[in-house]
Amino acid sequence: MPDGTAPLLQRQDCEGGVTRLTLNRPDSRNSLSFAMLGALRHGLEEIAQDPRICVLVLAAAGPVFCAGHDLREITAHRNDEDAGRAFFDAAMHRCAEVMQAITALPQPVIAEVQGVATAAGCQLVATCDLAVASEAARFCTPGVDIGLFCSTPAVALSRAVAAKPAMEMLLTGAMVSAAEAQRIGLVNRVVPAAELSEATMALARHIADRSAHAVQLGKAAFYRQRGLPLAEAYAHCAAVMTDNLMATDAEEGIGAFLGKRKPVWGR
Ligand SMILES: C/C=C/C(=O)SCCNC(=O)CCNC(=O)[C@H](O)C(C)(C)COP(=O)(O)OP(=O)(O)OC[C@H]1O[C@@H](n2cnc3c(N)ncnc32)[C@H](O)[C@@H]1OP(=O)(O)O
Numbered sequence: 001m002p003d004g005t006a007p008l009l010q011r012q013d014c015e016g017g018v019t020r021l022t023l024n025r026p027d028s029r030n031s032l033s034f035a036m037l038g039a040l041r042h043g044l045e046e047i048a049q050d051p052r053i054c055v056l057v058l059a060a061a062g063p064v065f066c067a068g069h070d071l072r073e074i075t076a077h078r079n080d081e082d083a084g085r086a087f088f089d090a091a092m093h094r095c096a097e098v099m100q101a102i103t104a105l106p107q108p109v110i111a112e113v114q115g116v117a118t119a120a121g122c123q124l125v126a127t128c129d130l131a132v133a134s135e136a137a138r139f140c141t142p143g144v145d146i147g148l149f150c151s152t153p154a155v156a157l158s159r160a161v162a163a164k165p166a167m168e169m170l171l172t173g174a175m176v177s178a179a180e181a182q183r184i185g186l187v188n189r190v191v192p193a194a195e196l197s198e199a200t201m202a203l204a205r206h207i208a209d210r211s212a213h214a215v216q217l218g219k220a221a222f223y224r225q226r227g228l229p230l231a232e233a234y235a236h237c238a239a240v241m242t243d244n245l246m247a248t249d250a251e252e253g254i255g256a257f258l259g260k261r262k263p264v265w266g267r
Helices: 034-048 071-076 081-104 120-127 142-146 151-160 163-172 178-184 193-208 212-226 230-246 248-258
Strands: 009-011 018-023 055-060 109-113 116-118 130-134 138-140 189-191
Touching: 009 034, 018 034, 018 193, 034 081, 055 193, 081 120, 081 151, 109 120, 109 193, 116 120, 120 138, 120 151, 130 178, 130 193, 138 178, 142 163, 151 163, 178 189, 189 193, 212 230, 212 248, 230 248
Parallel strands: 018 055, 055 109, 109 130, 116 138, 130 189
Antiparallel strands: 009 018
């Protein structure tokens, strides 16, 4: 179906605690138009409120995961100095909101990357909590090729991988293979293209089978402690751990282990 008539984002019904959101602008290589960013923000808000969902898989239709910001839309707004600046400001803020909404989402998010992920598309992969890539996937921040430095993608990239590989990607714009992306820690797993969805869903189901309470508490604590000095990080996580130990799922999980049975989590 051509762009413009199909929904920008497709949401699959929750199955076994896992829901898929699929970027659906393949004709424009799933580039992040203002409307696409709005759809993503709205989709994430709905998922955050849905207690049935334990894990979100973020996928993309067509041969490319995401080609970054919509360059046609950017070009269309360059003509008027004031309106252009206002639009770019709104678009960059909306993009930043989407990235932060992924991190703030209670449920873990897994990127399923089948093709190229460039610039803000690479930022999306770097922002997701986990990523599974097809062997054919490639990653780059090619802003420098078109007179831009990928400053906002640098925020996510520099938090996902070490400084030197992040800087090399940002300064050269060069494509990084799936194998290299795994080596530098941008993706967790690389699988044959034909096995991508199944491998991603298997990882999602594995997490969804765990205590949703523990997983959500853990995701929030992971990001919270990262921004804190060491002593405060330990203090924060010690308090989280105490809450965790007092929760019903911990009682059930420990009881199940000692009783040699499968735990039944409260949902
Ligand atoms: C701070 C952050 C800044 C940014 O995010 S700036 C955006 C930076 N992104 C890029 O520079 C990527 C540009 N796109 C590409 O390099 C290539 O595409 C890909 C490698 C991603 C895919 O290549 P292939 O599969 O061969 O597709 P195709 O023939 O190049 O594109 C198919 C249609 O998709 C449109 N398109 C591709 N990327 C974008 C985009 N980012 N914004 C708007 N449209 C895009 C094209 O123009 C074309 O359209 P038509 O079929 O009408 O000729």
